[in-house]
Amino acid sequence: MRRAAFLLLTTALASSAAALTDQATAEAQARALLARLSVDEKIGQVTMAHFFRFTEGGRSAPIAANAAQTFGALKPGSLLNGGGDTPQPNTPRGWADFLAGLDTLGRANLPQGIPAVFGTDAVHGVNNVPAATLFPHNIGLGAAFNPALTREVEQATARDLRALNTAWTFAPVADVGRDPRWGRYYETFGEAPWLVADQVAAAVTGLQGEGVAATLKHFTGYGLPSLGLDRGNAEISARALHETFLPSFQAGIRAGALSVMANSGSVNGVPVHASKSLLTDVLRGELGFNGLLVSDWNDIDRLVGTFRSQPDLVRAAAASVNAGIDVYMVPNTVEAYQAALKEAVTSGLVSTARLDEAALRLLTFKARLGLLDGPLTGSGVLEDHRTLAKKAAAATLTLLDNPRGTLPLKTGRVLVTGPAMDSPAIQLGGWSVNWQGVGKGNVREVPRVTTLAPALKATAPAGVTVSALPEGKRPQLLAAAKGADVVVVALGEPPAAEWEANNPSLTLPAEQLTLLRDLVGTGKPVVAVLMAGRPIVLPADVQVELAGLVMAYLPGTEGGAALADALYGRTGFPGRLPFSWPETAVQAGLTADRPPEGAGQAPQPLYPLGYGLDYTTSAAREVTATPGPGGVTLSAALTNSGSRSGTVTFVVRAVLPASGALQAVARPVAVLQADLKAGETRRVTVTVPNERLQSWIGDAFGTVRPELLPGTYTLIAGDGRADFTLP
Structure with missing residues (x-):
């Protein structure tokens, strides 16, 4: 009862x-x-x-x-x-x-x-x-x-x-x-x-x-x-x-x-x-x-x-x-x-x-x-969403580089350091307790957050030992780094919001770049984990020496736990970049839908929209496109071609007919995604609405109107592509 x-x-x-x-x-x-x-x-x-x-x-x-x-x-x-x-x-x-x-x-x-x-x-x-x-x-x-x-x-x-x-x-x-x-x-x-x-x-x-x-x-x-x-x-x-x-x-x-x-x-x-x-x-x-x-x-x-x-x-x-x-x-x-x-x-x-x-x-x-x-009757009791927060954080994590196969961390001595290794403020970013972030303004309470260093220590698998040292103790830190098998350095932007969060040069604070150089200089494999709200331009001579680069964005309460699982290989890196990552700050504003112009030499980002690596590999094949009344139905066979399960994601790009104005080389319009077991292939279907394929027609200072142009269109997913014609 x-x-x-x-x-x-x-x-x-x-x-x-x-x-x-x-x-x-x-x-x-x-x-x-x-x-x-x-x-x-x-x-x-x-x-x-x-x-x-x-x-x-x-x-x-x-x-x-x-x-x-x-x-x-x-x-x-x-x-x-x-x-x-x-x-x-x-x-x-x-x-x-x-x-x-x-x-x-x-x-x-x-x-x-x-x-x-x-x-x-x-x-x-x-x-x-x-x-x-x-x-x-x-x-x-x-x-x-x-x-x-x-x-x-x-x-x-x-x-x-x-x-x-x-x-x-x-x-x-x-x-x-x-x-x-x-x-x-x-x-x-x-x-x-x-x-x-x-x-x-x-x-x-x-x-x-x-x-x-x-x-x-x-x-x-x-x-x-x-x-x-x-x-x-x-x-x-x-x-x-x-x-x-x-x-x-x-x-x-x-x-x-x-x-x-x-x-x-x-x-x-x-x-x-x-x-x-x-x-x-x-x-x-x-x-x-x-x-x-x-x-x-x-x-x-x-x-x-x-x-x-x-x-x-x-x-x-x-x-x-x-x-x-x-x-x-x-x-x-x-x-x-x-x-x-x-x-x-x-x-x-x-x-x-x-x-x-x-x-x-x-x-x-x-x-x-x-x-x-009637009056308000809120319970004053919040739900415990930490499981959902960890699930969400895990889905965002993006592996940008792993050239030596350093990740996942399976054995050996791991040293973790960096200003973001145990910082709720950096991990949560702006609009966290205070609008400028934890510890700012008139609110001093620090929320309960699972940060990276404690999570790596608490959940290390057999055969992995973890130590943590703050970046301020530089001589001791560098000595410990030389004795480690892998160094994980957690870097990040200081929390901020609105105009205080503007970052004209797309860089980290100078002291963090010095720390990164010092650690790379030890000759040991260095895996950098970035907690940032935008693409960060690292010095090219330093980035090329990294054994791993992970973009964690601003992952929230359970970000440290999600990162530990991914770094140890218990989970993978399903996240893919939702933006183009510029090679230099001069490229700020470079986007995937930028049209060709000038001499036709389109600048290329360091990492394109939709980029991301994982512990497995994938492919999109047998791509078909079928026009319908409201849009085009795109279908592709997605394959997890690696040896472990993972999330397979491909951004779909459209090549449109000439419209009289500049068109993107290939306009991003949709995504194909599936969670697949090792070796599994699954056909995935998505409908691209007609309005995402429209061109806006009109002169430079005239009115514009949307039009689904007649002609040949191409939809591209991974290495697969499908052409179709609209009358």
């Missing part, structure tokens, strides 16, 4: 968390509420306040005694917790109780009892809470080429968010990463539009299937900032906009994403937060988005102070709201913005109809999440 009751209860909870109210019902609820709101109350609805406005001293502290009055004065429709701004105690229970308390106060003191919706950045798990499991960052998930895995990760994240009383996350990043120098490159799923599109759709499905609103960010062009600098201007042609930057957002919208966040930067010299062309004509007109459009942090103010495109906040508010922004994410200037928007409405710069439209969208958003139906 008890077990039956428990099953009924858990089933009910699961179904209630997963059920989003349908659009028509939600909008009817919203319209009824909108009719009862004054202009001031509507302005409150479209304003987001930081939750520190409701805490003692405006910091991580208990709810303030005057929080009820603050709700009444600001009338905010939504509340934000920024990256690392936490309640006290910063525990799952502390979060759930804190947000439930704010929810109760809001319902009692906000107009018509309409609760505020809480939004947060949960970009690789519930990353503000030290007790939470953190998954690999998106760039690693892109390397897995497995949307089903991404969906599973986001489902787990959503369940944890709901337990903490949060129903809105500013994720997934739908930007296509086109410049690895950019500080947010690791938040993307990679460089290829089709890859990002598939991952984004999976992320949206996972989050919203568990009752948490997804936010596609940052619309659009954010992933191509000038000079690789965060929030830089992007110069994008109409053709590039449609071929490269819109498909991932289109995929997220088709998956049902409830919200979109605007790009903090500018496109073609126009700040996106004031671009009606992008935010209304393209996002809502072309892509058909009908949900909530939210600004990024303080970005309407930036139109005045940073971009200097508007003379004052009144005109900045009018420009943004008229461009399409529904909700302004403001951490500190709620009163100033509300006064500015009120003046804009009163003076006619913003119509009452536009204000009503924005407020209606937020009210509908809340209704879809079920927030109008």
